[in-house]
Amino acid sequence: MTVPAPLLVVGDALLDRDVCGRVERLAPDAPVPVVSGPRRATRPGGAALAACLAAADGRPVTLVTALGDDPDSATLRELLADRLELVELPLTGALSSKTRVLADGRPLLRLDDGEGRAREGTREAARAIAEAGAVLVADYGRGTADVLREALAGAAARVPVVWDPHPRGRPPVPGVRLATPCAAEAHAFAGPADDTEEAGHGSELHTAAQDAGRLVRAWRAASVAVTLGGRGALLSHGATPLLVPSPVTADGDACGAGDRFAATAAGLLADGELVETAVRGAVHAATRYVAEGGVRTLATDPAPTEPAGPPSEGEPTDDALRTAARVRAAGGTVVAAGGCFDLLHAGHVALLQAARRTGDCLVVCVNSDASVRRRKGDGRPLVPEADRIRVLRALECVDAVAVFDEDTPERLLAELRPHIWAKGGDYAMASLPEAPLVESWGGQVVLFPYLDGRSTTGIAERAALAPRTRTPGTRPAAGSGRRSR
Template identity: 60%
Template sequence: MTAARRPLVVVGDVLLDRDVEGDATRLAPDAPVPVVEVAAERCRPGGAGLAAALAARGGREVVLVAALGHDEASAAVRAMLPPGVRLAELPLNGSLPVKSRVLAGGRPLVRCDSGGGTPGAPGPEVRAVLRNAGTVLVADYGQGAAAAVRDLLAEAAARVPVVWDPHPRGLPPVPGVRLVTPNEREARLFCGAARGDRAADAGEDDDSPHAHSRRGALLAERWRAASVAVTLGGRGAVLARANCDDPLYVPAAAGHDGDPCGAGDCFAATAAGVLADGGLPSDAVARATEAATRFVGAGGLAALALWGDRSPAAARTPAPPGDAWSLIASVRSRGGTVVAAGGCFDLLHAGHVQFLENARRTGDCLIVCVNSDASVRRLKGRGRPFNTAADRIRVLAGLGCVDAVVEFDEDTPEALLRRLRPDVWVKGGDYSVRDLPEAAALREWGGQTLVLPYLDGRSTTELARRAAYVTS
């Protein structure tokens, strides 16, 4: 079994996040504090629970290793984890931490923390999960879950990609981690803890990208990590390696003034997914920066349809762009029509664009199912694809008519369609509906299959033939 086929394992501290939301238009008569008129109360798994749910949004197999007890908060987290996340529990001596925020107009006013316990030793299930992991994401919030399995994490780092999202109250990453993702405040604190070595050379008060890269390089050396990405909020991220003066700065595509809570989990989960698919740390940081920026711009935690929230407020909130499962939940909560289309899209041409634009017009959102590199190679032969799946997905996602892109590895998208369950499946070319194996799958839930023609005279094969002729 290859690493890409094995599950992505998220290890860390789970919290129960509780948000009390409302409006504050007056002060209390007995104290100069705002009075919040409560409109809604929402609970969701936080910490490693949020990271696991975000990692599973694209249909990826995810196992969450976390400490849960017998208290009400632990029971709530178990009930709210999305179907794509399997739980492997550590024992918890105590109660699960609860983080309560009061928000007015979408802005936090106060936070109250309660609960807490000590994780116990891992049992056979947890040990088997970590030894079978294809990629590991450690969401360390300093509550002890990562410490309880530290020996297993050290073994995993020697075999598979490990992403470590650190916390000042947690332990340092184990040696050999592929990518560590502190934010700029955490990086400063970690470098301060290293003072007496070469921490002063990192420029404690310097806020430039180059200074952040020096801090990242110092931390990579001290932690014996392959790379460190220092996240800079709305400014993007800096990727650094030990003893390397060639950092990579990835700016954010756009600045957003939204609630950043959860953006770090989105960054780490996205980066882990890219590494799980065989990407390099530079690819992981670029994709993670883009995903975290979209996450904040789309409304952050309030916009996520991960926990089955069907309240009127949730129905009005748009799903984050590019997330097929959240998008489907959002569109269906409004009574809309979900459309899916598929293909290799190896060399995107005008025929593809017209086809996708027409497909989008048949419903309220368009999800493109794209063949993986291995799938294209089996279907088209040696030398294909011309563009990797990551590049094809990026180009497709940039089209205004495409709302989300999902990759599949089989020869046909039947298995993926059974998870997406679109209302309409659209295929381009000269097929007939009865010849499409996907049509039978659509009938299982009452979906409809349509065939739309490509623009005449345009084809990937012809483009490749002409390019080969010109260069020969």
């Protein structure tokens, strides 16, 4: 198994706190909500969050950041101790911290404390940058990137540098491989359109495309990816942009999604991937991050042994197991569905879409080529395993794909342990051998309506007929067709 490449993260660490509770009434002395039963959590924030997310991918991570002698700096050191290597810069003032108050998972307000800034660079930090094979700059406008700017400019000239900018920070150094502003940041950085560009009220995509192209030129960056929240990201090298859409619509706490995007993109570039591949992996990782609970999963997720980039074409089952584990750890519902999915048709898609709506992720269990041949005969599958996996992964409703070699998927289900096992309504009168297994851990087999008249066999038989003559709108007479050459 390939070991992920090391990553150096340079930026401003924060300390984040959440106070989570429920709201059932307003206060009697003012029209403000009363948050009852508050639960408090403390976690790394800012560049420290980005570094921890990269480390959670199984990647060796070094964080260069400014810390001081204040209590919040001491708390953050403890939180980072077992996750990564720390290179400290001196901090002037107290470490910045953010406290969010949430009701039923939705933020009500945020309190910001501490205005500490990095005082100066150090030889140790400059040496870490000079020796790095890839760098992520997580700029939160508190001076770390500023005091190390010369060293970062040197790094951008020789290794992949991803720069996640901040409105209060300076622009990226020239030559970065990828800059990752959100749409609002990109528009603020780009400034008003000049006379040669359309300055009307264009769509969000049109505006993002213009902003990204202008920032590529202004920043002298190789590429800019403007993140668009739930819509994905728009990647520009300065000309026609590439839209990388989110695989699914994820509802959840988006706090830290930008850090997840930047950390994944930087990690994949460190591994030698192309920018386009890195952005695609980053969009998928950020979508999963939000869907699976966002920052709540940071302390509870098992650390995967591979980066959280695009699923490996050779090892889809490993990705499926990690996806199921993350969703389960975050308290979500894991849904699984299975089949050959040979010649994917409308009936398959309807089943998978319905199954995905019942939970927080959908894992599709696919018969291997050998399994399909045993079940369907030597002429099957019509579509090989690798292509069937790729087509299924392209569906918006599918989060991961797993492959099994047996005739039925009991062994794979025992590893996935889904809460729901989805089957088509055509199984309503059949005995499902996997049903007792799913029920043994409290899971539930659920049948979904079946679209009548759709089947791979029927499609294959119709495709095999090549009628000599046929009037549009008529059906060929029995026996009038012949096998196509």
